[in-house]
Amino acid sequence: MRAIISDVHSNIEALHAVMADIATQGAEEILCLGDVVGYGADVEECIDLIEKMTRFCLSGNHDFAVITLPDRFNPLAVEAINYTKHLMKPSALSLGRKRARWHFLEGLPTRQQEGDVLYVHGSPRDDRNEYILESDIVFGNVEKISQVFDMIPRLLFVGHTHVPGVIGTDMTFWHPDDNQSAYTLDPQKRYIVNVGSVGQPRDGDNRSCYLLVDGTRIIYRRVPYDYRQTMAKMARVGPISRDSADRLEYGR
Numbered sequence: 001m002r003a004i005i006s007d008v009h010s011n012i013e014a015l016h017a018v019m020a021d022i023a024t025q026g027a028e029e030i031l032c033l034g035d036v037v038g039y040g041a042d043v044e045e046c047i048d049l050i051e052k053m054t055r056f057c058l059s060g061n062h063d064f065a066v067i068t069l070p071d072r073f074n075p076l077a078v079e080a081i082n083y084t085k086h087l088m089k090p091s092a093l094s095l096g097r098k099r100a101r102w103h104f105l106e107g108l109p110t111r112q113q114e115g116d117v118l119y120v121h122g123s124p125r126d127d128r129n130e131y132i133l134e135s136d137i138v139f140g141n142v143e144k145i146s147q148v149f150d151m152i153p154r155l156l157f158v159g160h161t162h163v164p165g166v167i168g169t170d171m172t173f174w175h176p177d178d179n180q181s182a183y184t185l186d187p188q189k190r191y192i193v194n195v196g197s198v199g200q201p202r203d204g205d206n207r208s209c210y211l212l213v214d215g216t217r218i219i220y221r222r223v224p225y226d227y228r229q230t231m232a233k234m235a236r237v238g239p240i241s242r243d244s245a246d247r248l249e250y251g252r
Contacts, residue, residue, distance in 0.1 A: 001026055004195045005210040006033035006121070006159025008050065009062070010040030010084070011199030011248075014208040015049055017225035018198050025212055025221070033159040034060025034108070034121035034128070039080045039200055039244050041233040043087055047101045059108035060121040060160065061128040067105050072129065076241045083239035116154035123158065124151040131161050132192055137173040145171060149190055156192045163203045164196030164211070164220055175203070176220040185216045193218060206251035
C-alpha cells in the first residue's frame with residue numbers, strides 16, 4: 001500500500017494531520033505530486049517534512065515559480081510566491097538547511113513513471129501547469145481528455161486542481177464523498193486519478209485530502225486539522241493575502 005499526497009502549500013497543520021493519519025493506515029511509502037510551497041506560512045517546515053517522509057516528490061507550478069518567476073498566476077498566488085522566495089532564497093553566505101531547501105526545490109523532477117503508472121503534478125501535456133478538470137467532462141472537452149489518455153500507460157495520478165476524483169475512458173468523473181470513498185480500478189482500463197489537496201482543498205470540504213492505493217483499489221481519506229491556527233499564521237504574514245487564509249474555512 002502506498003499513500004499519495006499533493007498540494008501541501010506550506011500548510012504544516014494539515015501536513016502533520018495527514019502524516020499522522022497515514023501512519024495509522026499501514027502505508028509502506030508516501031509519494032508527493034508537488035506544490036509543497038505557496039499560499040501558506042510554514043514553508044521551511046513543510047519542505048523538511050516532505051523531504052524526510054516521501055520516497056519522491058514532484059515539482060509543482062508553485063515550487064517552480066519560487067525558484068524562477070511567477071507566470072500565469074493570480075495575484076493571491078503571486079504574493080505568496082514572492083513571500084516564499086524572499087524567505088527561502090539563499091545568499092552567497094547561506095549554509096546548511098537554507099541552501100539545502102533551495103536545492104531541494106531546484107532538483108524536483110516534473111514526472112515519474114513506474115511500470116504502467118505515470119505521476120505528474122498537472123497533466124502529461126504540461127507536467128506542471130495544465131489542469132485536468134471535472135468541467136472538461138461536464139462540458140464535453142473530449143479531445144483534450146482523449147489526448148491525455150493517449151499519453152498515459154494505464155494509470156495517471158495528478159494533483160494541481162485541488163479537487164479529488166477519478167476520470168475513466170468513458171468520460172465520467174467520479175467524486176468521493178463521505179458515503180463512498182473507495183473506487184475499484186479495472187486492471188484492463190485506463191484512469192486519470194486526482195489525489196486532492198492536503199493544504200488547500202477546494203471541493204467544498206475543508207478537511208485535508210489524500211489517497212491510498214491498495215492493489216486495484218484507491219481509498220480517499222479526509223482528515224480534519226486545525227485550519228483556524230493555519231489561518232491565524234497566514235494573517236500574521238503581511239505579504240500573504242487574507243483571502244488565501246479565509247478560503248481554508250470553506251474548502252474553496
